Amino acid sequence: MSICTRLLLLCRPGFEKECAGEIIDAANAAGFPAYIQTNDNSGYVLLIGTSEQDTSELFKLLQFGDLIFTRQWFSVLPKLDNLPEKNRIDPLMTAIKKLKTSFHDSHFNYADTNEGKSLSRFCKQFKPHLLTALKKQQLLSAHASQRLHILFLDSQNAYVGTAPVENSASNPMGIPRLRMPSSAPSRSTLKLEEAIHWFVPDEQQYFKAGMSAVDLGAAPGGWTWQLTKRGLLVSAIDNGPMDEDLMRDGMVEHYRTDAFKFMPDKPVDWLVCDMVERPHLVTQLIIGWFKRKQCKNAIFNLKLPMKKRLKTVQECKALIEQELANSNVSCTIRMKQLYHDREEITACILTAKL
Numbered sequence: 001m002s003i004c005t006r007l008l009l010l011c012r013p014g015f016e017k018e019c020a021g022e023i024i025d026a027a028n029a030a031g032f033p034a035y036i037q038t039n040d041n042s043g044y045v046l047l048i049g050t051s052e053q054d055t056s057e058l059f060k061l062l063q064f065g066d067l068i069f070t071r072q073w074f075s076v077l078p079k080l081d082n083l084p085e086k087n088r089i090d091p092l093m094t095a096i097k098k099l100k101t102s103f104h105d106s107h108f109n110y111a112d113t114n115e116g117k118s119l120s121r122f123c124k125q126f127k128p129h130l131l132t133a134l135k136k137q138q139l140l141s142a143h144a145s146q147r148l149h150i151l152f153l154d155s156q157n158a159y160v161g162t163a164p165v166e167n168s169a170s171n172p173m174g175i176p177r178l179r180m181p182s183s184a185p186s187r188s189t190l191k192l193e194e195a196i197h198w199f200v201p202d203e204q205q206y207f208k209a210g211m212s213a214v215d216l217g218a219a220p221g222g223w224t225w226q227l228t229k230r231g232l233l234v235s236a237i238d239n240g241p242m243d244e245d246l247m248r249d250g251m252v253e254h255y256r257t258d259a260f261k262f263m264p265d266k267p268v269d270w271l272v273c274d275m276v277e278r279p280h281l282v283t284q285l286i287i288g289w290f291k292r293k294q295c296k297n298a299i300f301n302l303k304l305p306m307k308k309r310l311k312t313v314q315e316c317k318a319l320i321e322q323e324l325a326n327s328n329v330s331c332t333i334r335m336k337q338l339y340h341d342r343e344e345i346t347a348c349i350l351t352a353k354l
């Protein structure tokens with residue numbers, strides 16, 4: 001492959017510093033000195049190797065799933081400027097051929113900004129033309145391990161690059177298309193649905209009818225709805241009112257009490273928590289449940305402070321890892337700023353298969 005000296009990472013606009021800080025730390029720790037180019041609220045970050053190294057090397061050194069603030073990543077050639085309106089295909093194809101590989105498929109990307117989103121129609125209309133050109137040049141193959149990525153900054157400026165299918169987001173731009181269920185009590189329901197898709201490797205194993213769950217800060221019940229939909233019996237903890245329809249099917253017990261004081265009668269399969277609270281407090285609360293063996297798995301949100309957001313997340317993750325290791329709790333801990341997360345990230349702790 002041609003040398004791609006830049007790695008392009010997509011993130012939630014406003015979180016470029018966190019995305020940049022995280023990838024620089026990871027690249028340096030893997031022995032890949034690099035620096036960052038980014039603009040606030042642009043929705044993407046460029047990592048550039050200091051000694052003209054090929055950033056595709058990073059796909060062998062790092063796991064996409066370990067990055068919390070990155071939605072998608074791909075290594076790119078230098079930016080293509082001034083693509084001619086009447087013939088964008090030729091310069092794009094010349095660049096694509098420089099990648100010297102064939103592709104399993106292609107993703108057209110744009111930043112998750114107002115300016116970026118205005119390119120959605122253009123990308124949709126342009127994609128078939130490029131696919132035709134790729135097919136003609138026999139650059140598409142079901143057996144290929146790489147995915148072609150094009151990021152349009154506007155209709156004339158674009159980055160062309162590639163990433164391994166197996167070590168990058170499968171959804172275009174890392175954004176899952178989830179439909180808001182009409183009977184769910186709140187839009188927050190999509191956060192838990194996305195979290196389950198992202199974190200839980202074998203949903204059927206981890207969510208079985210008749211399992212038990214506690215939902216801390218449950219009202220009006222969007223997260224509880226996701227759990228009951230999967231057949232779980234839920235203790236919903238909140239002083240606020242739960243959705244009446246959700247309470248009708250008898251799968252939910254509502255406790256009007258403080259989530260920091262609630263104790264279950266017996267251990268539960270799942271603990272979920274979506275309270276607007278300080279992240280370190282929520283972290284300690286969740287650690288307590290695992291230490292006392294009151295839950296087997298957990299999904300929870302950490303609302304981020306205005307400043308030192310990456311540091312806060314790293315501290316909370318380290319605390320969970322340390323405390324659970326000290327208590328001999330064998331588990332996997334993963335965190336991600338999901339598409340449906342705003343000023344927050346979602347964490348998941350899974351112990352051995354149930």
Ligand SMILES: C[S@@+](CC[C@H](N)C(=O)[O-])C[C@H]1O[C@@H](n2cnc3c(N)ncnc32)[C@H](O)[C@@H]1O
Pocket residue numbers: 185186187188189216217218219220221222223224237238239240257258259260274275276277
């Ligand atoms: C963001 S909302 C939860 C939304 C819910 N996950 C859903 O999908 O509908 C946060 C909830 O946490 C509750 N909450 C905050 N602090 C709490 C506490 N200490 N004990 C119990 N509930 C609490 C609030 O009353 C609020 O209903």
